[in-house]
Amino acid sequence: xxxxxxxxxxxxxxxxxxxxxxxxxxxxxxxxxxxxxxxxxxxxxxxxxxxxxxxxxxxxxxxxxxxxxxxxxxxxxxxxxxxxxxxxxxxxxxxxxxxxxxxxxxxxxxxxxxxxxxxxxxxxxxxxxxxxxxxxxxxxxxxxxxxxxxxxxxxxxxxxxxxxxxxxxxxxxxxxxxxxxxxxxxxxxxxxxxxxxxxxxxxxxxxxxxxxxxxxxxxxxxxxxxxxxxxxxxxxxxxxxxxxxxxxxxxxxxxxxxxxxxxxxxxxxxxxxxxxxxxxxxxxxxxxxxxxxxxxxxxxxxxxxxxxxxxxxxxxxxxxxxxxxxxxxxxxxxxxxxxxxxxxxxxxxxxxxxxxxxxxxxxxxxxxxxxxxxxxxxxxxxxxxxxxxxxxxxxxxxxxxxxxxxxxxxxxxxxxxxxxxxxxxxxxxxxxxxxxxxxxxxxxxxxxxxxxxxxxxxxxxxxxxxxxxxxxxxxxxxxxxxxxxx
Numbered sequence: 114x115x116x117x118x119x120x121x122x123x124x125x126x127x128x129x130x131x132x133x134x135x136x137x138x139x140x141x142x143x144x145x146x147x148x149x150x151x152x153x154x155x156x157x158x159x160x161x162x163x164x165x166x167x168x169x170x171x172x173x174x175x176x177x178x179x180x181x182x183x184x185x186x187x188x189x190x191x192x193x194x195x196x197x198x199x200x201x202x203x204x205x206x207x208x209x210x211x212x213x214x215x216x217x218x219x220x221x222x223x224x225x226x227x228x229x230x231x232x233x234x235x236x237x238x239x240x241x242x243x244x245x246x247x248x249x250x251x252x253x254x255x256x257x258x259x260x261x262x263x264x265x266x267x268x269x270x271x272x273x274x275x276x277x278x279x280x281x282x283x284x285x286x287x288x289x290x291x292x293x294x295x296x297x298x299x300x301x302x303x304x305x306x307x308x309x310x311x312x313x314x315x316x317x318x319x320x321x322x323x324x325x326x327x328x329x330x331x332x333x334x335x336x337x338x339x340x341x342x343x344x345x346x347x348x349x350x351x352x353x354x355x356x357x358x359x360x361x362x363x364x365x366x367x368x369x370x371x372x373x374x375x376x377x378x379x380x381x382x383x384x385x386x387x388x389x390x391x392x393x394x395x396x397x398x399x400x401x402x403x404x405x406x407x408x409x410x411x412x413x414x415x416x417x418x419x420x421x422x423x424x425x426x427x428x429x430x431x432x433x434x435x436x437x438x439x440x441x442x443x444x445x446x447x448x449x450x451x452x453x454x455x456x457x458x459x460x461x462x463x464x465x466x467x468x469x470x471x472x473x474x475x476x477x478x479x480x481x482x483x484x485x486x487x488x489x490x491x492x493x494x495x496x497x498x499x500x501x502x503x504x505x506x507x508x509x510x511x512x513x514x515x516x517x518x519x520x521x522x523x524x525x526x527x528x529x530x531x532x533x534x535x536x537x538x539x540x541x542x543x544x545x546x547x548x549x550x551x552x553x554x555x556x557x558x559x560x561x562x563x564x565x566x567x568x569x570x571x572x573x574x575x576x577x578x579x580x581x582x583x584x585x586x587x588x589x590x591x592x593x594x595x596x597x598x599x
Contacts, residue, residue, distance in 0.1 A: 214244035231460035269299030303528035334529030
């Protein structure tokens with residue numbers, strides 16, 4: 114009986130544990146579900162954006178400069194310095210790396226151009242020629258670099274030789290064409306420059322090509338096309354220094370057509386993007402002076418010249434001082450111009466054009482004629498024709514002066530460039546020759562193209578026009594002499 118009583122008790126005990134057992138089963142199910150949920154959530158978290166791999170670091174300034182130099186586009190000064198340092202270190206241990214020598218030479222050219230420091234040009238020449246020595250065959254990169262160097266030195270005949278040699282090696286290498294376009298333009302071969310541009314645009318598109326096309330359009334008198342191309346180039350530029358360079362050129366175009374506000378806006382944007390854009394700072398000086406904001410203009414020129422002692426900027430600032438009656442300050446700038454030309458000559462660069470322009474108006478016109486005649490023999494471009502014609506006029510040789518003034522302003526010789534200064538020179542020469550109808554038309558045209566083209570010459574143009582008076586009703590146009598070789 115005792116054993117019989119035990120059985121119900123054990124059964125009751127087991128049955129009394131049922132609820133606890135059920136709860137444990139449910140807990141295990143919840144735990145499993147929780148673990149599964151965490152696993153799914155963890156998988157989702159892995160896929161969320163903040164757990165993706167970090168994006169690659171942006172290229173270093175040196176790498177950006179490498180891409181710019183290799184692609185024939187403007188590069189930032191800090192990046193150029195880094196690239197030059199990196200290539201120099203590389204070549205100490207790998208002196209037979211022809212590509213690195215060519216890249217180093219191209220970087221030196223760009224550095225010298227950006228700083229207006231011709232001391233970089235002999236270094237560039239040595240590096241590029243070393244590249245050719247290491248790899249004398251199939252080295253279009255070095256040949257193209259030598260063409261760019263010759264353009265920077267204003268030796269357009271040499272630039273044409275090097276560029277054409279590079280073109281024969283690789284006619285489909287697009288970076289060969291821009292230096293050739295510059296060379297042909299400098300030699301006054303505008304049709305050849307147009308052919309090179311046509312080939313370039315068949316091979317390549319993009320900001321660098323648009324900017325090059327704009328330069329050709331400007332030289333052919335197609336200023337609206339030039340402005341549109343530069344706007345597209347600036348919009349598509351990848352690096353700040355490249356965009357700033359295109360904006361500076363757009364500002365210069367606006368200045369040449371007398372649109373001061375637009376010019377100043379472009380120049381200021383360029384400087385904000387690239388504080389080392391000294392051409393844009395000098396452009397600000399040009400525009401501010403024409404707007405009558407003289408103190409700001411002088412400061413802008415001084416900043417530009419402090420970092421980029423370009424003889425052209427010194428001439429412009431000197432003439433601005435002279436227009437303000439500050440003769441001593443003007444002489445200081447003219448002395449800096451002479452010093453800059455001497456330095457350029459020592460480094461193998463040709464600054465005879467700007468020196469001839471200076472001598473014609475502020476020094477010895479006879480010396481200007483001698484210099485510019487020699488320059489004309491070397492490279493008979495449109496700018497040289499204008500400068501030589503003006504120097505001859507200032508030296509009293511007015512008939513011959515008109516021959517060169519026509520070359521600078523007639524489309525069949527000049528390509529069609531519209532320059533207020535060239536028209537002013539032609540008008541003043543014609544006035545001296547008593548060709549009053551032509552003089553009146555061309556002086557009026559100069560002021561129509563850009564009524565602010567020079568702080569010194571604009572008042573003279575207005576005074577000359579006033580002295581000529583209104584044209585008579587029966588005035589018949591008088592044609593000038595045909596230029597030699599036409």
